[in-house]
Amino acid sequence: MAYLGLMTTTVLVVGGGPAGMACAIAMAQAGVPSEIVEISEDWRPGGIGIALQSAPLRAMKQLGLFGALLAVGRPHRFIDMCGADGTRFAEVPQVNVNDPDDPPFLGMARESLHEVMVAEVQRRGIPVHLGVTVRRIGAADDSGVEVELTDGRVRRFAYVVAADGVNSATRASALPHAPEPAYAGQVIWRAAAKCPPGLDRYTMLIGGPVRVGLVPLPDGGLYLWMLDTTIGPERPPRDQLLELFQERLGRFGGAAPAVAEQLTDNAQIDFRALQWLIVPPPWHSGRTLLIGDAVHTTTPHMAYGAGLALEDAVVLGELAGSGLPFDEMATAFETRRFERARLVVENSLQLSRWEQEPGPPNPGANRLVGETMATLAAQI
Numbered sequence: 001m002a003y004l005g006l007m008t009t010t011v012l013v014v015g016g017g018p019a020g021m022a023c024a025i026a027m028a029q030a031g032v033p034s035e036i037v038e039i040s041e042d043w044r045p046g047g048i049g050i051a052l053q054s055a056p057l058r059a060m061k062q063l064g065l066f067g068a069l070l071a072v073g074r075p076h077r078f079i080d081m082c083g084a085d086g087t088r089f090a091e092v093p094q095v096n097v098n099d100p101d102d103p104p105f106l107g108m109a110r111e112s113l114h115e116v117m118v119a120e121v122q123r124r125g126i127p128v129h130l131g132v133t134v135r136r137i138g139a140a141d142d143s144g145v146e147v148e149l150t151d152g153r154v155r156r157f158a159y160v161v162a163a164d165g166v167n168s169a170t171r172a173s174a175l176p177h178a179p180e181p182a183y184a185g186q187v188i189w190r191a192a193a194k195c196p197p198g199l200d201r202y203t204m205l206i207g208g209p210v211r212v213g214l215v216p217l218p219d220g221g222l223y224l225w226m227l228d229t230t231i232g233p234e235r236p237p238r239d240q241l242l243e244l245f246q247e248r249l250g251r252f253g254g255a256a257p258a259v260a261e262q263l264t265d266n267a268q269i270d271f272r273a274l275q276w277l278i279v280p281p282p283w284h285s286g287r288t289l290l291i292g293d294a295v296h297t298t299t300p301h302m303a304y305g306a307g308l309a310l311e312d313a314v315v316l317g318e319l320a321g322s323g324l325p326f327d328e329m330a331t332a333f334e335t336r337r338f339e340r341a342r343l344v345v346e347n348s349l350q351l352s353r354w355e356q357e358p359g360p361p362n363p364g365a366n367r368l369v370g371e372t373m374a375t376l377a378a379q380i
């Protein structure tokens with residue numbers, strides 16, 4: 001309790017993923033100092049590839065990172081929709097909310113997004129404490145909160161922003177009545193490969209209960225995802241991953257065989273059960289506010305989870321710089337963010353549920369995506 005009474009304007013950000021890093025950058029832009037604690041020691045991103053939609057790219061413009069992203073991302077103006085044999089039946093133009101020449105959709109390696117953000121965090125001199133997390137958040141008073149960190153230090157912060165992802169430990173302590181993440185009923189397989197010659201566009205192959213996305217990346221790379229409703233959520237034994245993956249990929253034509261032949265090792269295959277979560281407001285208690293996947297986790301059907309996290313950060317940075325008392329700031333944040341997050345989470349889940357139904361693809365799916373993207377085009 002030795003620190004009680006001391007004033008500080010420093011904010012503690014818990015989690016160094018897209019939400020946490022973007023939050024710290026947006027705060028720095030607003031003149032609010034912050035520090036990040038990141039539980040992992042090596043600080044590498046999970047996953048393989050990622051796509052950012054146009055509105056999140058607008059948020060990246062506000063964070064000053066758009067140019068750096070263009071250098072590491074591959075633009076996609078259309079998604080080709082194909083049958084399982086690779087025959088194209090539609091091309092879906094992607095919504096652009098930015099300048100007409102800007103790419104509406106950017107595919108990149110997860111590592112590239114991470115490196116762009118880390119470079120900006122470092123350029124701005126934001127302290128990052130790796131292998132450290134919060135042991136205890138003390139009682140809040142009018143000007144701050146005392147936090148005990150796992151490195152043994154007890155520090156006083158203006159407030160805490162928890163960006164510790166879908167399995168947020170902070171959520172469990174700060175919002176004990178929040179719902180838990182739920183299984184969406186689908187799993188996703190992912191792999192990286194070299195892009196086969198002739199594959200220039202983001203291509204989806206629809207094969208009943210399994211669908212594949214082939215996302216060309218810069219430098220001849222490819223990100224493959226495969227949504228699957230034919231297997232349960234438990235991760236299969238590691239030594240069976242390749243065989244189970246190839247069994248499913250084997251039903252596809254087009255560029256799929258040229259990708260399949262490159263994948264020869266269980267270690268190349270990533271498997272994950274899809275989860276979803278939308279926490280009803282409030283997203284804060286005491287002087288702790290949750291953002292990103294910690295309060296809204298979406299299935300990847302709209303490729304918008306990181307997008308929401310980046311937008312959260314921009315809005316929070318704006319509010320943090322306004323000098324509002326914490327409670328008012330947090331409530332204003334939730335008011336601006338909840339409906340948008342709900343829309344993405346619930347509509348993505350709807351797409352997932354339609355994909356789990358037997359029979360041909362639901363004709364409402366493209367309309368739902370189009371309507372959602374049109375709504376998300378509005379300023380945040």
Ligand SMILES: Cc1cc2nc3c(=O)[nH]c(=O)nc-3n(C[C@H](O)[C@H](O)[C@H](O)COP(=O)(O)OP(=O)(O)OC[C@H]3O[C@@H](n4cnc5c(N)ncnc54)[C@H](O)[C@@H]3O)c2cc1C
Nearest residue numbers: 015017018019039051133165292293300303304305306307
């Ligand atoms: C299969 C799949 C595909 C996806 N594809 C896309 C896509 O194409 N486009 C898109 O926009 N989104 C996509 N997403 C969603 C996106 O990955 C997430 O929404 C995004 O990573 C959320 O960012 P976050 O910072 O909130 O959480 P995370 O990315 O989970 O980051 C949380 C960070 O906090 C750290 N941490 C955890 N616990 C603690 C703790 N107790 N203390 C300190 N640190 C902690 C973690 O190590 C991590 O660094 C996809 C998701 C999945 C599952």
